[in-house]
Amino acid sequence: MAIWDDATxxxxxxxxxxxxxxxxxxxxxxxxxxxxDMNYNWVGDRREPVLESIKRIRHSxxxxxxxxxxxxxxxxxxxxxxxxxxxxxxxxxxxxNYESGxxxxxxxxxxxxxxxxxxxxxxxxxxxxxxxxxxxxxKSKPSGFFGTPLHGVLNDxxxxxxxxxxxxxxxxxxATAVDAFSYNxxxxxxxxxxxxxxxxxxxxxxxxxxxxxxxxMKAESVSAYLxxxxxxxxxxxxxxxxx
Numbered sequence: 001m002a003i004w005d006d007a008t009x010x011x012x013x014x015x016x017x018x019x020x021x022x023x024x025x026x027x028x029x030x031x032x033x034x035x036x037d038m039n040y041n042w043v044g045d046r047r048e049p050v051l052e053s054i055k056r057i058r059h060s061x062x063x064x065x066x067x068x069x070x071x072x073x074x075x076x077x078x079x080x081x082x083x084x085x086x087x088x089x090x091x092x093x094x095x096x097n098y099e100s101g102x103x104x105x106x107x108x109x110x111x112x113x114x115x116x117x118x119x120x121x122x123x124x125x126x127x128x129x130x131x132x133x134x135x136x137x138x139k140s141k142p143s144g145f146f147g148t149p150l151h152g153v154l155n156d157x158x159x160x161x162x163x164x165x166x167x168x169x170x171x172x173x174x175a176t177a178v179d180a181f182s183y184n185x186x187x188x189x190x191x192x193x194x195x196x197x198x199x200x201x202x203x204x205x206x207x208x209x210x211x212x213x214x215x216x217m218k219a220e221s222v223s224a225y226l227x228x229x230x231x232x233x234x235x236x237x238x239x240x241x242x243x
Contacts, residue, residue, distance in 0.1 A: 002216075003191055004207035007200060021211040027225060028160035028186040030233065032085040033075055036144060036166030036173055038128060039090045041121035043069060043167070050197055057121070061167055064195040064202075071193040071219045072165045073128050078226040083234040085157050086134040089144040089172070091122040142175035151183060157234060161186040163222055164214070165193035170201035177214045187214035190222055 008016075016022060043065040044053040050062025079086050130136055137148050144150050154162075162180045164173060164187060173194050180187045189209055196202035210216040 002207070002210075004203040007203040008207065016211065024215055025186060026215070027188055029229075030157070030159050031161035031163050031226070031229070032087055032154060032157065032159045033079045033163045034144065034165065034176065035072055035076070035086065035088045035124075035128065036164065036176055037089055037091070037168075038065075038069060038072065038166045039122050039124055041091070043125050045125075054197070059197075061195050061197040064197075065167060068165070068167065068193050068195040069125065069127060071190065075163070075165065075190065075193060075219060075222060075226070076128060078223055080131065080133065082226060082229050082231060084226065084229065085153075085159065085234065086130070087137060087144075087150070087153065088124055088130050088134060089137045089139050089148075089150075089166075089176070090124060092138050092140055142172045143179045144172070144176040145179040145183070146175070154185070159185070161188070163188050163190060165190045167195040168201075169194045169196040170198065170205045171196075174205050174209060177209050181213040188217045188222060188225075189214045190219050191216050192219050193222075 005013075041057065041059050042061060044057050044060030044062065046053075047063055047066040050060070050064070053060040053062045076086055078084075124130055124136070135153060137144060137150050137153070139146065139148050141147060162177075162185050164177050164180070166173060173189060177187050177189055189206065191206060194202070194206070196205070206216050
């Protein structure tokens, strides 16, 4: 059973089947693990229900984020020994006056940002903190690609597959996955390694990405895929054929 099944009507299910959406594309041979915005601003600073968490940190996603964090930590522990690139995205910290001035357009609590340590909120939560071998990409927009060196980094490693985790599903995960699809990567979105503060948004966006842009996969299947990769795949003195 897919996570979105209880949020789709019988008509929707018939349309999906009749249109042929959701075909499994599969994964390539040279993946990178992408950890999207798992910082204190979006995850929160402790495990607690979202309605409690957002009282202090308005963007945080509550228990679902911490459940996903446990999954992501397992995938990181699989990726690092294999030498698979682990790439984090997060925000810049203190915003420019221009960016700060645009934020209130869609949120009534934006003024709270003026009284907090925004840079500290952009730090990756310590439970999955980047290792020296990992890469951190700073961004100012939802997609990990927009205005960042991410595509160039992936090219340097000759990556053909992105394993996308983090949050939020309806925002930065979706934007990153769609851009990855647009750049012709194989894309897997890890269902239980992603999170959103709105349950409907989480399910609907996983459904839509699985329809058109990515394979939505359980962490168990992604772990098995990582286990099956050869060791030394990303040694710098071993370029893939054609280089």
